[in-house]
Amino acid sequence: xxxxxxxxxxxxxxxxxxxxxxxxxxxxxxxxxxxxxxxxxxxxxxxxxxxxxxxxxxxxxxxxxxxxxxxxxxxxxxxxxxxxxxxxxxxxxxxxxxxxxxxxxxxxxxxxxxxxxxxxxxxxxxxxxxxxxxxxxxxxxxxxxxxxxxxxxxxxxxxxxxxxxxxxxxxxxxxxxxxxxxxxx
Numbered sequence: 001x002x003x004x005x006x007x008x009x010x011x012x013x014x015x016x017x018x019x020x021x022x023x024x025x026x027x028x029x030x031x032x033x034x035x036x037x038x039x040x041x042x043x044x045x046x047x048x049x050x051x052x053x054x055x056x057x058x059x060x061x062x063x064x065x066x067x068x069x070x071x072x073x074x075x076x077x078x079x080x081x082x083x084x085x086x087x088x089x090x091x092x093x094x095x096x097x098x099x100x101x102x103x104x105x106x107x108x109x110x111x112x113x114x115x116x117x118x119x120x121x122x123x124x125x126x127x128x129x130x131x132x133x134x135x136x137x138x139x140x141x142x143x144x145x146x147x148x149x150x151x152x153x154x155x156x157x158x159x160x161x162x163x164x165x166x167x168x169x170x171x172x173x174x175x176x177x178x179x180x181x182x183x184x185x
Contacts, residue, residue, distance in 0.1 A: 028100050031137060033062060033123050033147035035070065035093035036079035036168045038106075043179055047109060054102035059095040059132035065122035065144065066090070068151065071162040072170070077177040079168040080159065081151040083117070089166035095123060095147055097137055106150070116150040123147045 037044040040058070048056045069088035070081050081091060098106070110116040123146070125139040132138065139145045163175075170176040 029097050029135070029137070030100075030103050031059070031145060031147040032096050032098050032103070032106065033064070033093050033121065033149045034096065035081060035091050035149075037179060039094050039168070041171065042169070043181060044109075047105065048096055048098075048102075054105055055099040056102050057097040057132060057135065058129060059097055059137065060128040061126045062093060062095050062123040062145065062147070063126060064091045064093075064149070065124055069160065069164045070166065070168060071159050071164060072168070072177050073156070073159050073162060076180040077170065078179070079165075080155060081149070082155055082159065083119070083151045083153045088164040090124075092126075092167040093123075095125065095132075095145065097132055097135060103148070110150045112150065116152055118148050118150055120146050121149045123149075 034048070036042065038048050039045060048058075050056075066085045067088045067090055068081050069084055070079060070091050072078065073080050082088075106112075107118060110118070112118050122144050125143050125145055128139065137145075165176065168176070170178050
């Protein structure tokens with residue numbers, strides 16, 4: 001089941017309201033696992049933390065419970081996680097708690113459902129931020145958490161011949177093709 005919660009101001013302790021005055025703006029929340037350009041230090045991470053219209057909270061790091069092929073493809077060297085569970089590697093990434101507005105933005109940003117599809121997957125939590133538990137989300141006793149993940153079911157067959165990665169970071173991993181920023185439209 002996807003981790004979702006409704007927060008009521010009455011349920012939030014006063015001290016937490018002082019630390020996070022915008023918390024009541026969080027409504028319905030979902031956990032999302034990101035493995036590519038939306039991670040910290042990557043070119044599109046700012047979308048995860050843009051609080052002008054939407055809310056995202058970094059929860060920690062994790063690794064998919066199943067193996068997937070993560071390839072870098074296309075003219076912009078975009079990371080694609082192919083929907084072939086059991087093939088490839090367990091994928092390292094980051095876990096975020098996002099509101100419905102950010103989830104809708106991510107659907108549009110990821111070209112869902114044409115380019116990527118959003119699916120629930122089991123993620124083994126590696127590191128966890130306590131503030132996420134304060135918001136009512138935490139891994140189960142076995143360290144697992146169900147998160148949405150964006151993956152591709154349609155792709156060029158030649159992509160299956162590309163190298164499979166367990167982590168995306170072209171800025172620090174010199175074996176990966178460099179991400180090409182798209183021009184503003």
